[in-house]
Amino acid sequence: MTFRREVARRIFAREFRESSHIIKGDDRYSPQYLLTPTGARCNRIFVVGTLLEKEDRGDGEFWRIRIADPTGSFSGFIGRYQPEALNSLADLEPPQYVAVTAKISVFQGETRTLPSIRPEEISASDSLSRDLWVIETARQTLNRILAMEALSTEDAKLAREIYGTDTSIYREMVRNALEIIKGELEFDREVEKDKVEEKVEKKVPGDEIIEDLEKFLEEEEFDLSDI
Amino acid sequence: MMDDHVRRIRSRFESAGYQIDEDEIRRRLNLLINEFKVPVNEAVRSVTNYFLKELDLSPDKLVAKRESPEVKISEIDEPGRWVTVRVKIVQLWESESENISQVGLAGDETGTIKFVIWRKSGKPSVEEGKSYVFSNVVTDSFMGRMQININKLSEIQEIEEDIQVASSQIEIVGALVAIQSNSGLITRCPECNRVLSKNICPEHGKVEGVYDLRIKGVVDNGESVFEVILNEENLKHLTGMDVESAKKMAEETLDRSSVLDYLKNLLFGRYLKISGARLGRYLLVNQVDFITSVDTEELEKLLEVV
Ligand SMILES: [Zn+2]
Numbered sequence: 001m002t003f004r005r006e007v008a009r010r011i012f013a014r015e016f017r018e019s020s021h022i023i024k025g026d027d028r029y030s031p032q033y034l035l036t037p038t039g040a041r042c043n044r045i046f047v048v049g050t051l052l053e054k055e056d057r058g059d060g061e062f063w064r065i066r067i068a069d070p071t072g073s074f075s076g077f078i079g080r081y082q083p084e085a086l087n088s089l090a091d092l093e094p095p096q097y098v099a100v101t102a103k104i105s106v107f108q109g110e111t112r113t114l115p116s117i118r119p120e121e122i123s124a125s126d127s128l129s130r131d132l133w134v135i136e137t138a139r140q141t142l143n144r145i146l147a148m149e150a151l152s153t154e155d156a157k158l159a160r161e162i163y164g165t166d167t168s169i170y171r172e173m174v175r176n177a178l179e180i181i182k183g184e185l186e187f188d189r190e191v192e193k194d195k196v197e198e199k200v201e202k203k204v205p206g207d208e209i210i211e212d213l214e215k216f217l218e219e220e221e222f223d224l225s226d227i
Numbered sequence: 228m229m230d231d232h233v234r235r236i237r238s239r240f241e242s243a244g245y246q247i248d249e250d251e252i253r254r255r256l257n258l259l260i261n262e263f264k265v266p267v268n269e270a271v272r273s274v275t276n277y278f279l280k281e282l283d284l285s286p287d288k289l290v291a292k293r294e295s296p297e298v299k300i301s302e303i304d305e306p307g308r309w310v311t312v313r314v315k316i317v318q319l320w321e322s323e324s325e326n327i328s329q330v331g332l333a334g335d336e337t338g339t340i341k342f343v344i345w346r347k348s349g350k351p352s353v354e355e356g357k358s359y360v361f362s363n364v365v366t367d368s369f370m371g372r373m374q375i376n377i378n379k380l381s382e383i384q385e386i387e388e389d390i391q392v393a394s395s396q397i398e399i400v401g402a403l404v405a406i407q408s409n410s411g412l413i414t415r416c417p418e419c420n421r422v423l424s425k426n427i428c429p430e431h432g433k434v435e436g437v438y439d440l441r442i443k444g445v446v447d448n449g450e451s452v453f454e455v456i457l458n459e460e461n462l463k464h465l466t467g468m469d470v471e472s473a474k475k476m477a478e479e480t481l482d483r484s485s486v487l488d489y490l491k492n493l494l495f496g497r498y499l500k501i502s503g504a505r506l507g508r509y510l511l512v513n514q515v516d517f518i519t520s521v522d523t524e525e526l527e528k529l530l531e532v533v
Binding site for chain 1: 402404405406408445449450451452454491492496497498518519520521522523526529530532533
């Protein structure tokens with residue numbers, strides 16, 4: 001029997017946090033899915049964000065983590081059953097950019113259900129990967145929103161029925177996330193420009209030595225040809 | 228032994244369009260080989276000639292039809308056919324079973340197909356990148372896809388010709404979301420190229436492994452998954468590391484896994500642009516690069532639509 005590997009879906013933290021509906025398979029061996037308010041059906045997700053916290057909840061063998069994106073944060077747990085991630089977590093110190101591939105689990109609380117992530121692998125990342133992730137996640141979320149507004153997929157219909165999703169809220173979430181990335185890119189460009197201007201004005205170290213030398217020579221009236 | 232000769236004679240006549248009785252073949256072969264101690268190849272020839280006479284066939288008719296027809300890969304569309312193909316070995320995969328000596332992907336200018344060399348066939352190993360004529364192979368269908376099986380009656384002959392391989396080239400952008408543990412600095416069997424564990428090859432026993440560098444992983448774009456293998460050339464292009472520098476790192480740290488940790492740090496979760504041929508779960512990497520900047524045009528377009 002060959003198993004099809006589950007795709008890692010792209011979901012913003014806020015939408016993830018607002019998800020509560022589990023789709024179970026026919027038998028207990030079938031994979032479980034979390035249906036999100038815009039109709040993503042996910043068993044696994046991929047996130048690039050900022051590791052905000054790692055908290056030891058059990059002698060270094062059970063950690064609670066929190067990873068932020070521009071819309072909110074993902075709560076997660078890493079334990080002995082995720083040896084790769086447990087091993088990698090040792091080298092990570094918040095705050096820092098991380099990339100995470102994670103399975104989804106859902107806690108059934110008394111008042112509500114809380115989705116969380118169980119990282120299979122976690123590793124240091126960078127701001128470029130974070131920006132690429134936000135844009136990719138924005139595009140895929142927007143596609144789901146458009147499908148929901150047109151009621152063109154079964155999962156969109158189901159999600160609207162369950163959550164009564166107001167898509168304008170999620171459009172705003174996507175827009176805000178994109179604006180943040182756009183703002184940062186513009187800021188980075190300004191910084192780059194400043195750096196270039198600074199370079200032009202700033203004398204290279206060699207110039208200073210020669211200047212000092214010239215001053216020294218003027219004072220002492222040495223013959224340059226001796227040097 | 229005897230059964231193989233019986234089957235071979237029967238199938239030679241069968242592919243010429245004539246059915247002959249296996250029991251009759253066996254009885255005659257048995258008589259010549261075991262009673263008269265005739266050498267096997269002489270006995271086979273004699274029995275074949277007997278049936279040619281019986282059917283009033285000229286030997287060249289049988290010779291001409293003996294080889295199974297040469298076909299292009301794109302023409303293979305039903306199981307149970309005996310065919311001959313001229314192919315290049317595109318990729319060797321790890322064998323899924325003790326009964327399989329080699330498994331992988333072969334291609335010609337019309338397409339690619341999975342091939343399986345059964346251990347019982349006793350055929351010598353084929354190598355990636357070399358071209359061969361596979362004669363008398365049997366087409367088969369496995370999980371909805373065509374494949375070819377190389378059995379005892381098949382022949383594998385290496386050819387000088389460099390077969391051009393057609394492929395459905397695709398280009399994808401996705402994140403490397405998983406790296407398998409049998410990645411990094413590995414050793415391969417010098418005889419058959421299999422990846423070794425503890426320098427033991429399942430076929431050639433204890434061998435002096437040859438070092439290689441690779442990443443077996445999964446690239447995922449949020450909609451589809453692609454299993455990829457990044458070879459030494461790909462890894463050198465992406466990270467600057469090659470087998471030599473990986474060996475040095477392993478020697479300095481006294482730990483081969485430090486190479487994998489190092490590569491993981493540079494590659495896990497990174498966005499890659501890969502062009503290559505898609506084959507089932509696999510994407511055969513042709514060219515791979517990091518995505519090095521944000522597509523600001525896409526960003527603006529998304530902001531307009533949202
Ligand atoms: Zn071997």
